[in-house]
Each structure stands twice: as C-alpha cells, then as structure tokens.
Amino acid sequence: MWKIASGVFLGWSLGANDSANIFGTGVATGAVRYTTAIVLTSIFVLFGALVEGPKCMETVGELSLLSPVDAFCCTLAGGLTMTALTLAALPASSSHAVVGAVIGVGMLSGSADFSRLYRIVVCWVFTPVCALALAYVLFRVLGYLINRTIPSLTSRNTLYRAGILLAGCYGAYTLGANNVANVTGVYVGAALLSAEVASLVGGLSIAAGVLTYSRNVMVTVGKGIAPLGPFSAFVVVLTAAATLHLFTQVGVPVSSSQAVVGAVVGVGMVGDVRTVSQRMLGKIVLGWLLTPVAGGLLAYALLRVFFS
Amino acid sequence: MFLKKLLSHGQKEQKVVDGIEQHIRLLARACELFKGALETGDRKLVEEIVHLERQGDAARRDIIGTIYEGAFLPYLRPNLCKFVENVDHVFDLLQETALYFREVALPENIQDVCVQVAAINREMCDMLLITFQAMLRGEDLREKSLAVRIYEKKVDDIKFDLMADVRRLPVRDFWEGKSVADFLTGITSISDFIEDATDSLQVIHLSMR
Numbered sequence: 001m002w003k004i005a006s007g008v009f010l011g012w013s014l015g016a017n018d019s020a021n022i023f024g025t026g027v028a029t030g031a032v033r034y035t036t037a038i039v040l041t042s043i044f045v046l047f048g049a050l051v052e053g054p055k056c057m058e059t060v061g062e063l064s065l066l067s068p069v070d071a072f073c074c075t076l077a078g079g080l081t082m083t084a085l086t087l088a089a090l091p092a093s094s095s096h097a098v099v100g101a102v103i104g105v106g107m108l109s110g111s112a113d114f115s116r117l118y119r120i121v122v123c124w125v126f127t128p129v130c131a132l133a134l135a136y137v138l139f140r141v142l143g144y145l146i147n148r149t150i151p152s153l154t155s156r157n158t159l160y161r162a163g164i165l166l167a168g169c170y171g172a173y174t175l176g177a178n179n180v181a182n183v184t185g186v187y188v189g190a191a192l193l194s195a196e197v198a199s200l201v202g203g204l205s206i207a208a209g210v211l212t213y214s215r216n217v218m219v220t221v222g223k224g225i226a227p228l229g230p231f232s233a234f235v236v237v238l239t240a241a242a243t244l245h246l247f248t249q250v251g252v253p254v255s256s257s258q259a260v261v262g263a264v265v266g267v268g269m270v271g272d273v274r275t276v277s278q279r280m281l282g283k284i285v286l287g288w289l290l291t292p293v294a295g296g297l298l299a300y301a302l303l304r305v306f307f308s
Numbered sequence: 309m310f311l312k313k314l315l316s317h318g319q320k321e322q323k324v325v326d327g328i329e330q331h332i333r334l335l336a337r338a339c340e341l342f343k344g345a346l347e348t349g350d351r352k353l354v355e356e357i358v359h360l361e362r363q364g365d366a367a368r369r370d371i372i373g374t375i376y377e378g379a380f381l382p383y384l385r386p387n388l389c390k391f392v393e394n395v396d397h398v399f400d401l402l403q404e405t406a407l408y409f410r411e412v413a414l415p416e417n418i419q420d421v422c423v424q425v426a427a428i429n430r431e432m433c434d435m436l437l438i439t440f441q442a443m444l445r446g447e448d449l450r451e452k453s454l455a456v457r458i459y460e461k462k463v464d465d466i467k468f469d470l471m472a473d474v475r476r477l478p479v480r481d482f483w484e485g486k487s488v489a490d491f492l493t494g495i496t497s498i499s500d501f502i503e504d505a506t507d508s509l510q511v512i513h514l515s516m517r
Contacts, residue, residue, distance in 0.1 A: 030382025151446025
C-alpha cells in the first residue's frame with residue numbers, strides 16, 4: 001500500500017494548488033471568506049470524485065503500461081512538480097504533470113501510447129480556448145439578463161453572494177470529478193486500486209490539500225491576473241466549472257488552472273484587454289509548458305535512479 | 309455564517325441604505341436652515357445646524373459600523389464608505405461656514421447672492437438623494453449627474469462674480485477679512501463636495517454592473 005502514498009501526496013498538492021481555481025476569485029473579491037471557501041471546496045471535491053471520478057480514470061491509466069512501482073514514480077514526480085509550482089505561487093496543472101510523468105515512464109519501458117496522448121493534448125489546447133469563449137458569452141448574456149431583470153443594488157448584492165457560492169460549489173464538484181483521475185488514475189491502470197476506491201482515496205487527499213495549504217495560490221489567482229468585480233468572479237467560476245464538467249463527460253482530465261485563466265482572460269476581454277496582466281499570464285503559461293516536461297523527466301529519473 | 313448572511317435577506321444592507329438616506333435628509337435639512345439663516349439673518353439657526361451636524365456624525369458612525377459588520381460585498385464597501393465620508397465632508401463644511409456666518413456682517417447685495425448659492429446647495433442635496441435612490445433601483449444616473457454638474461457650474465459662475473465684488477468690500481482688519489473670505493469660500497465650495505458625492509454614487513453604480 002505504500003505505493004499509493006505518492007498519489008496521496010499528489011492529491012494533497014493538487015488540492016493546495018487547484019482549490020484556488022474554484023474560490024480564488026471569490027475570496028479575492030471578498031464575496032467568500034477563505035475558511036468558508038476551503039470547507040465547501042473540500043466537501044464538494046470529495047462528492048464530485050465519488051460520483052463522477054471514475055469517468056476519467058481509464059484515460060490516464062491507458063497512456064502507458066504501468067507496474068505498481070511505475071505508478072508510484074509517476075504520482076511522486078507529479079506531486080513534486082506540483083509542490084514546486086505551488087511554492088512559487090503559480091497555478092500549475094496536475095493533468096500536465098501526471099500525463100508528462102506517465103509518458104516519461106512509458107518511454108523508458110517502451111509502452112507509451114502517443115495516439116492517446118494526441119487526444120489529451122487536443123483537449124488541453126481546447127480547455128482555455130473553450131473557457132475564454134464561454135466566459136465571454138456568459139458575461140455578455142448573463143450581464144444583459146441581470147441588468148434587465150435585477151436592477152436593485154441590494155438584490156444584486158445578494159444575487160452575487162449566492163451566485164459565487166453556488167458556482168464555487170459546482171466548481172469544486174467538477175474539480176473532484178475531473179481531476180481525481182490525475183491523482184489515482186495510474187493506480188487503476190496498474191491494477192492496484194478499483195476505480196471506486198481510487199476515487200475515494202483521491203478525493204480525500206485533494207480535500208486534505210485544500211484544507212491545509214491553499215491560501216497562497218488562491219490570492220495569486222484572484223488578485224494577480226485581472227481586477228475582478230463580483231459579477232466577473234461569478235462568471236469566471238461558473239465558466240471554469242462548466243468547462244471541467246464538459247471535459248469530464250469526454251473522459252479527459254484537463255487543467256482547472258487553464259480553464260480558470262481562460263475564463264479570466266475572456267472576462268477581461270469584455271472590458272478592455274489591457275486589464276489582463278501580461279506578465280502574470282506569461283508566468284502561468286511558462287508554468288504550463290514546464291510542468292509536463294518536468295513531470296516526465298522527474299518520473300524518468302526516479303525510476304532510473306531508485307528502481308532500475 | 310455565510311448562509312446566515314444569505315438568509316438574513318439583506319437586513320444589514322437595508323439598514324445601511326436607510327442610514328444613508330437619513331444622513332442625506334439631515335444634510336438637506338441643515339442646508340435649508342442655513343438658507344433660512346442667510347435670508348432672515350437669524351444667527352440662532354446656526355445652533356440648529358451644529359446640532360444636525362452632530363446627528364449626521366452619529367448617522368455616519370452607524371452606517372460605517374454596519375457596513376463593516378458585513379453589509380454588502382467587501383468589494384463595494386470602500387466605495388460606499390467613500391460616499392458616506394463625502395456626504396459627511398459636506399456637513400462639516402456647511403457647519404464651518406455657518407459658524408463663520410455668525411461672525412461676519414455682509415452688505416445686502418452680497419448677502420442676496422449668498423442666499424442664491426445656499427438655495428442651489430439645498431437643491432443639490434435633494435438631487436443627491438434622488439440620485440442615491442435611483443442608484444439603488446439600478447437606474448441610469450447620467451441625467452441626474454448632469455443636473456448636479458449644471459448646479460455646480462451655476463455656483464462656479466456666481467463665485468467668480470462674487471469674488472470680484474468682495475475685492476471692493478472695505479474691511480477693518482485682517483481677521484474680519486479672513487472670516488469673510490473663509491465664509492465665501494465655504495459657501496461656494498459646498499457644491500463641489502456634493503458633486504464629488506454624486507460622482508462616487510456613479511462609481512458604485514458602475515462597479516455592480
């Protein structure tokens with residue numbers, strides 16, 4: 001069972017990093033308190049992992065033929081990469097880290113299936129694009145509807161509070177449903193755990209990360225990218241959640257960070273594209289590119305050094 | 309805690325809204341009294357203005373306290389507080405000007421112009437309340453803001469003529485001259501601060517869209 005320890009570690013890192021994508025904007029705009037945010041996120045992440053988590057498990061497990069030791073190295077490499085990026089307060093992608101690690105290990109054993117990787121990479125590319133377009137449309141449509149139907153300041157204040165809360169809970173649910181496969185999907189592929197048990201273990205470890213170490217990235221995501229108002233925060237979280245849910249149905253674990261940054265850029269573009277901090281976006285894109293490469297190299301090195 | 313806020317159905321928000329309306333009404337009443345004091349020369353009315361200013365201070369403290377107890381999204385709170393501070397600033401300036409009025413003796417022609425300015429200030433307070441209520445209903449504020457700017461422009465025009473007349477006014481000593489200058493600067497600056505308060509309403513309105 002020690003082999004799943006690295007998966008628990010990766011889940012913890014994912015929870016610490018990606019919970020920012022759910023309530024980061026809500027916390028930064030002051031609509032939700034940090035404590036409320038992490039408690040709700042952890043509950044709904046676990047719920048999502050248990051209900052829809054198994055849908056994406058196969059995709060990760062089938063990228064390469066993995067032994068239990070390979071699976072251990074993959075998740076350990078993914079977890080170390082995620083932790084490094086979390087310490088640097090960058091929104092990292094666990095999907096990139098784990099898929100990079102699985103491919104790295106697969107290349108060593110010669111079992112890497114690049115035809116499946118192609119499908120995953122296409123989904124990765126479409127995640128921010130989808131989120132950007134959806135955020136732009138939602139911002140326009142919902143903005144128009146709310147302006148027409150709820151003009152009162154106090155009613156709108158209540159609506160935004162409730163909207164950010166509900167969208168955050170939905171976001172946490174989809175985070176658990178989509179990203180639990182990154183944490184324990186490799187163990188299903190290596191026949192160490194059943195999909196249901198993997199979902200439970202993954203969900204609990206993500207919730208632990210949310211509860212213990214998520215504050216830094218939450219502030220970076222919320223405040224560093226674009227100045228968001230409460231309505232924008234609501235649209236961003238709703239868009240990111242809908243995007244993750246869409247790709248969960250496709251069966252591909254994608255980056256919640258990519259979804260949320262795409263949504264933030266989409267909302268920023270409605271006002272003025274100059275409100276989006278280019279420097280911060282550059283740092284995030286750099287993190288995305290480095291993550292799969294670092295995950296792959298690290299998994300390769302771990303396997304060569306410790307288990308050759 | 310969060311659910312409690314949602315289920316309270318905006319009670320704190322309503323308390324803030326009621327408080328702000330009360331604050332503006334007090335200001336309008338003080339402006340009315342000041343106009344009356346200028347028209348009748350009754351300096352006792354100044355005491356009532358000072359009393360209203362104290363009530364205004366208490367209203368401001370209540371509003372800001374309720375805001376920081378959790379009324380409205382934190383995103384909105386600084387702008388709401390800024391608006392309340394702007395209204396309070398008008399109150400302070402009005403009280404200061406009323407206190408100078410007790411000490412100065414103005415020739416009739418200048419006093420008439422001052423009554424005219426005080427009447428405009430009073431109308432601007434009404435317009436401020438109308439703008440605030442329109443903002444609560446989510447209505448377009450452009451026309452109301454424009455009306456306030458027109459009033460302010462009127463006061464500015466009067467101010468330049470007034471200052472030209474005042475230069476010919478004989479004064480006994482430095483302190484008498486200073487009191488007259490401070491009084492006239494005060495009465496003609498009140499509209500500027502009411503305009504600032506209206507602008508901050510526009511910011512609140514836009515930030516929730």
